[in-house]
Amino acid sequence: MATRPDAILLGAGATPQWLALKLANRHGLVAGATGTGKTITLQVMAEAFSRAGVPVFCADIKGDLAGISQPGAPNPKVEKRAAGTGVEDFAYEGAPVVFWDVFGRSGHPIRATVSEMGPLLLSRLLELNDTQEGVLNIAFALADDEGLLLLDFKDLRAILAHVAERASELSAHYGNISKATIGTIQRRLLVLEQQGAEHFFGEPALELTDLMLLTPDGHGAVNVLAADQLVQSPRLYATFLLWMLSELFEELPEVGDLEKPKLVFFFDEGHLLFKDAPKALLEKVEQVVRLIRSKGVGVYFVTQNPLDVPQAVLGQLGNRVQHALRAFTPADQRAVRAAAETFRANPAFNTETAITQLEVGEALVSTLQEGGVPSVVDRTKIRPPQSRMGTVTEQERAATLAASPLKGRYDTLQDRASAYEMLQQRAGTVVEDPRPRSPWGQPDAAPAPTRPSDPWGRNGGMAEPPPQPQRRSSRASRQPAPQPQQGSGSILTDILMGNGGGRRQSPAEALAKSVARGMGSQIGGSVGRALVRGILGSILKR
Incomplete structure (x- = not known):
């Protein structure tokens, strides 16, 4: 694979499009209409960050991002696309994934007190x-x-x-x-x-260090939150992810600009964070996005329209991937014009016109260069992922969970004495809680190889959970x-x-x-x- 130790490859236009790791904590935006390839772009970026040794957290809204845990199926069109976008030595492989689920059904439970x-x-x-x-x-x-x-x-x-x-x-x-x-x-x-x-x-509550695991070969863990049910309650989904951002901001020390981020956080359906939010909350979200950069965390919003993100926050997003937008109505046309104006113009084409003509899997890309200057926007074919583009079976999910390095850490609910029990004791009664506990376009060639392996270095063995940290209430x-x-x-x-x-x-x-x-x-x-x-x-x- 064409590689740069200091950057990840997004695709190729007039030139290869690289995202510099040392500037990846300057945040970013992946936008585009439904069906234009945003999820695949997210998958490509998550894979690339993982290979560069950067842990990732992302939400799986439709269930099709879970395929990042499995190698892709050999496909001549995918391999042709990889060669055409500058990828060398392309091989199918899955990323080291840790599944999470607020409801505890499709991944390790995530809890907070x-x-x-x-x-x-x-x-x-x-x-x-x-x-x-x-x-x-x-x-x-x-x-x-x-x-x-x-x-x-x-x-x-x-x-x-x-x-x-x-x-x-x-x-x-x-x-x-x-x-x-x-x-x-x-x-x-x-x-x-x-x-x-x-x-x-409840408890055990999430330890943020468990989102920043590395495999023995230095790949970053890809934390995939099963959010297909969670997003049915949009306010709960947005509040949960906002809580995670605030926790990261509070707990992580100041580190300044690193050679690569400590963690990259993808906020899919990002408009839900700002919908109906009071002005005071929006101001504080802007502060968090601006200041969390110095904690080594990059935040990437994934949404349909750049206008879904408030201007004060949008101005903090230096790395942009804009998929196609449709301009059927006057409001759509204003959105396209506004999106075009956020890019550094390329004299080779009209940005506003190009946004409406992009094909599936194609995007306008502009990333920050040395000195923090945005690059000239380029019409780019996004490189294909090496992992599966689609869902996983229940058996594959179960196998990933069984091999997880966090197996057993969060799976059992703890219920120690707290306000409920203390107040019952004061009242002189002890009442048990009655509730149960519990597509791609060069000549055909031999299929690319598949690299089966256990990302956690156990050759298929069961994971030993990391040492238990001191838990906190x-x-x-x-x-x-x-x-x-x-x-x-x-x-x-x-x-x-x-x-x-x-x-x-x-x-x-x-x-x-x-x-x-x-x-x-x-x-x-x-x-x-x-x-x-x-x-x-x-x-x-x-």
Whole structure:
């Protein structure tokens, strides 16, 4: 394969189109109408990043991205396309994939605690108004003050019921609390639970380092989130991915510009993140996208129309792959014109006209060059993937999961004593939760080789899970990232890194430490309330 150690090959137009690894953390956009090849482009990029030693996280919206785990089937047209786009020594091979699923059906479960999600993102998830969000904040503040761990849905329901019972008493200290408002929140929780969101809350919670695995031969893991069901609840999908971005921002240390990213994050159906989002949230999302670059993370939005992304965010996306757009209506024509204006013009063709004439698998490509200058846009044939273009069978998925290096890490739900159990003990009753736990265009040649292998270096053997890290119940128990230099000028960074104030220990952190020391006692009281619950939750109230 034609290779450059410092770049990945996207395809070929007048010249080969390379995406420089050291500039891949300047984010990007893959756009185009339905059926124009966006998913294949995402697959090609994910494969290439993996081969370059960069872990990837991406959502599988339609179920056809899962094929990246399997070698492609020999096909003369694919091999002809590979040769025509500058790929040498083309061979079919799958990527080292780790499957994930919020519902735990098609991959390892992904969970977060209620405390980690925080009141802001929960309010967006529940579509609460300002008054209702205020009451939810009171519930979280009370949990902090009284040492009540908020881990799963039953903990959240329990603390809301507790606040309702003590509404008159608590109103004097925290502000007015209406039982009717709490009732509204509880009904929204019921709706969310019926959509399956309760699977997302609990322990063991996701450790972000498990998204950044490397194989023995240095390939990055491709983390594929089964999202065909999740995307049926668009607000849950968008909030979940926004939570992941905020977690990455908070936990990863400042590293500046690296030779290649630590992680590349593909946000498919990216318009869902911004749909109906309040202005304050959009401003903070812009800050996260702008600042997470220095943590070594590249964010790539995949959407139908560039106008789906707010201009402030769109301006941060330096690497562009634009597939065809259709211009049937005046609104479509405005979208095409706006998309064309975001590229550095190429005198060889009219960009606006070209966008409407692109074939399937063809795109306008512009990437950042040395010095961060965008390249002149080029009409490019996207190279074919080496993995399967399509779905996997249940047997293939099961085999991938059985060989996963994370097998057994997240598969069993844990339910330790938290707010629900603590409040039951205070009331003198112990009530068990009744719910169950649980196409391509040169002459035909011999077929390209297929390289079967176990990407994790075990030759088909079962995976040994990595050593268990210290688990945590909430963000408050994590180690803070190293402080940035003073005078960074970023309010967001100052808040997250604690500049201007000392770090105070939360009840959750104190409890985790006491358990680790084997003391067996519970530590409560008001020991440092309201630590950073989530990057966005902690700053929107400024």
